[in-house]
Amino acid sequence: MPELLTAQPNSGILAYDSARWTGGVPRFNRVHNAFGISTVLQCGVDGQGVTEADVPPNDFAVSLFRIGSGAPVDRRVTGRSARKTYRVGEGTLLAPDTDSFWAVDASNNAGWFHVHFSRELLAEVEAAHNLRLETVPDVADRQIMNLVTLIFELVGHREDPEPMLWQSLGQVLLWRLLLLTAGTNRRDEMRGGLAPWQARRTTEYLADNLERRVTLDELAAIARLSPFHFARAFAKTLGMPPYRYHQKLRMERTCELLARSELRVIDIALAVGYESPQALARVFTQTFGCPPSQWRRLHGNG
Structure with a gap:
């Protein structure tokens, strides 16, 4: 032994x-x-x-x-x-x-x-x-x-x-x-999506907090749902989970700042909620196929 x-x-x-x-x-x-x-x-x-x-x-x-x-x-x-x-x-x-x-x-x-x-x-x-x-x-x-x-x-x-x-x-x-242990009739069970007021308030909250690491609990409290129900209802209504929607807003704001401002990439990263320019570059490249600095050269004001 x-x-x-x-x-x-x-x-x-x-x-x-x-x-x-x-x-x-x-x-x-x-x-x-x-x-x-x-x-x-x-x-x-x-x-x-x-x-x-x-x-x-x-x-x-x-x-x-x-x-x-x-x-x-x-x-x-x-x-x-x-x-x-x-x-x-x-x-x-x-x-x-x-x-x-x-x-x-x-x-x-x-x-x-x-x-x-x-x-x-x-x-x-x-x-x-x-x-x-x-x-x-x-x-x-x-x-x-x-x-x-x-x-x-x-x-x-x-x-x-x-x-x-x-x-x-x-x-x-x-x-x-x-x-795994549920009957097959439960596998496609889905609750409905968000009410219009829930979708509006939670998406506005995400847009107003791009620089923060928003939690699912925060959004669920705004919608007055449990985190689990909220995550599924949000995805059904918006076509993507809350994190992906927040990431989409961050990428849109990143493009706007790259094209219309002189901010350094590190400052843009912090402004849209990433801890480092490397973290921003990883997501940005996955989304647009090139790093932020190259995107700026192609789409900036010159």
């Missing part, structure tokens, strides 16, 4: 750190925790041989996905032991109060990406759709993995994720996970 190690991971993610590790202590990065959504990437282990993780029940919904190459694992979930080889994109969903056990060779300990959801957020989304999250030992869903990949890339940037984007991606992922 592997030797019990007293050292434990200290990611700050309770549902991850509470596991009892033997045979090695994991190394991790891409840690982010905000609005009831937490991520951590297991990127190796300080140890050799087989590493085991005995995970006690906790208050979080825990989902983990294989980002690296395929890896065989001996696991016990809901009392059932099995040997499972996870291919890239496959994962497991553990509802709150589920204990589990994992044993994997140290050479395969890197490449496990966790996305955890607080009980409070889970309760809100469950109530919104009259669904209950259940443990799903084997998750292999392309849409879910696409969302996980977006979140994985988001936490890989130096800057903290935009609150609206973070909340939106996390809540949509949670909704997709909920649908």
Whole structure:
């Protein structure tokens, strides 16, 4: 049996750190925790041989996905032991109060990406759709993995994720996970869009706060909806999620300032809510196919 190690991971993610590790202590990065959504990437282990993780029940919904190459694992979930080889994109969903056990060779300990959801957020989304999250030992869903990949890339940037984007991606992922145990007749269920006054007030608020990292909670409060209902209603009415709409307004304002002002790119970046010119340039180039400085030469007043 592997030797019990007293050292434990200290990611700050309770549902991850509470596991009892033997045979090695994991190394991790891409840690982010905000609005009831937490991520951590297991990127190796300080140890050799087989590493085991005995995970006690906790208050979080825990989902983990294989980002690296395929890896065989001996696991016990809901009392059932099995040997499972996870291919890239496959994962497991553990509802709150589920204990589990994992044993994997140290050479395969890197490449496990966790996305955890607080009980409070889970309760809100469950109530919104009259669904209950259940443990799903084997998750292999392309849409879910696409969302996980977006979140994985988001936490890989130096800057903290935009609150609206973070909340939106996390809540949509949670909704997709909920649908794994829902009947097929629930999969296309949609609430209506925003009332005209809700759309007007929230879009005006976004336009008036280009320099700020507006949260989904702020917008939902203006519309008098829960954040989850607001995000879906906004997307249905405006044709894009709130974050994308805010980004669209920022790009429009950026073009206006590039063409009609002498402001430096760094000052424009701050004026439209980006922490650095590099952060602005990344989004601007994705949108227009060239960096802001080149766009200014082509479209400025000379």
